[in-house]
Amino acid sequence: MLPSARLLRGSAGRWTVAALVSAALITPLAAGCSSPSDGSDSSAAKTGSSSSSGSFPATIPTKFGDVTVDKKPTRVLALGWGDAETSLALGTQPVGASDWLAFGGNGVGPWAKGLYKKKPEIIGTLELNYEKIAALRPDLILDTKSSGDSKRYKTLSKIAPTVDVPKDGDAYKTSWQEQIQMIAAALGKKEEGGKLIAGVDKKFAEATKEHPEFKGKTISVGALSGDGYGAYVRGDSRISFAQELGFKNNPEVDAKAKGNFFINVSRENLNLLDADLVVMSPIGVSSKKISGDKLFQAIPAVRKGHSVVLDNQDISQAFATDSALSIGYAIDKTVPLFAKALRD
Numbered sequence: 361m362l363p364s365a366r367l368l369r370g371s372a373g374r375w376t377v378a379a380l381v382s383a384a385l386i387t388p389l390a391a392g393c394s395s396p397s398d399g400s401d402s403s404a405a406k407t408g409s410s411s412s413s414g415s416f417p418a419t420i421p422t423k424f425g426d427v428t429v430d431k432k433p434t435r436v437l438a439l440g441w442g443d444a445e446t447s448l449a450l451g452t453q454p455v456g457a458s459d460w461l462a463f464g465g466n467g468v469g470p471w472a473k474g475l476y477k478k479k480p481e482i483i484g485t486l487e488l489n490y491e492k493i494a495a496l497r498p499d500l501i502l503d504t505k506s507s508g509d510s511k512r513y514k515t516l517s518k519i520a521p522t523v524d525v526p527k528d529g530d531a532y533k534t535s536w537q538e539q540i541q542m543i544a545a546a547l548g549k550k551e552e553g554g555k556l557i558a559g560v561d562k563k564f565a566e567a568t569k570e571h572p573e574f575k576g577k578t579i580s581v582g583a584l585s586g587d588g589y590g591a592y593v594r595g596d597s598r599i600s601f602a603q604e605l606g607f608k609n610n611p612e613v614d615a616k617a618k619g620n621f622f623i624n625v626s627r628e629n630l631n632l633l634d635a636d637l638v639v640m641s642p643i644g645v646s647s648k649k650i651s652g653d654k655l656f657q658a659i660p661a662v663r664k665g666h667s668v669v670l671d672n673q674d675i676s677q678a679f680a681t682d683s684a685l686s687i688g689y690a691i692d693k694t695v696p697l698f699a700k701a702l703r704d
Contacts, residue, residue, distance in 0.1 A: 422529075432547075443503065560688070568604075573702060588627070
């Protein structure tokens with residue numbers, strides 16, 4: 361598997377992006393996290409019969425039914441895409457975590473450097489070593505942005521209470537809001553979760569206020585890997601990120617979704633990507649494979665200069681992650697690029 365995006369082959373097409381991973385700057389996020397909010401109206405997570413935001417038992421609705429956490433967890437295992445970062449942002453140190461983008465070290469990007477006091481045990485992503493997981497003696501397992509596979513869930517839930525994808529949720533489509541709400545409830549930190557969401561909302565609000573020109577503009581967000589070109593559809597975190605900034609996803613791309621959140625685009629049909637703004641990421645290939653492709657250059661928007669190729673790995677990974685920590689970094693780095701491309 362490619363370390364930069366962890367791709368799965370699916371029956372509906374060559375690509376199914378398994379998850380979206382980890383990136384974030386503590387400094388910009390911390391500045392934006394001061395807005396008060398108690399998170400008590402969350403529909404994604406509810407806390408027992410008590411009104412106290414940190415009370416237990418805590419009950420979290422998931423795809424596999426309500427999961428109850430009887431008491432404050434002390435040994436948290438974070439397996440889902442972005443679950444470890446969200447836990448860290450809420451002040452909880454996972455004893456083990458998955459490293460979806462093969463960062464190495466503590467399994468998080470440089471923007472989260474220093475948040476771990478002790479190195480976590482790094483666990484697999486798609487293929488888990490359940491004996492290794494059991495040996496860590498977790499009292500809570502987080503898998504909120506993952507495959508939503510029933511066999512995986514059943515095996516994990518025999519080890520410890522497991523908070524999987526949201527109720528009525530889809531594989532890897534858990535929003536950053538849902539992820540924060542579910543994890544905050546499971547950790548007994550709903551108030552902190554509310555403040556975290558308010559901070560991210562504030563960052564988006566500041567960006568949209570500064571760039572009203574984004575509103576209503578169409579955007580195509582795609583990628584190139586060794587398997588070829590593709591584009592993300594509504595429901596993917598990258599598109600949700602762009603929508604928060606005021607953009608509208610390319611309707612022609614959405615029309616071909618057929619339940620997936622990523623479609624294949626042949627080189628001969630790259631004009632499908634034409635929009636007010638085209639944003640592309642390289643996955644396991646050089647960015648020059650995109651910018652130097654004559655067929656890509658022939659897309660009308662690209663020809664006019666209205667395109668961005670995310671050739672910086674940190675920015676590309678932050679844009680893909682959609683976690684409590686990554687969004688602040690992604691906003692700070694991508695918004696100026698988007699604005700410049702629209703001006704050109």
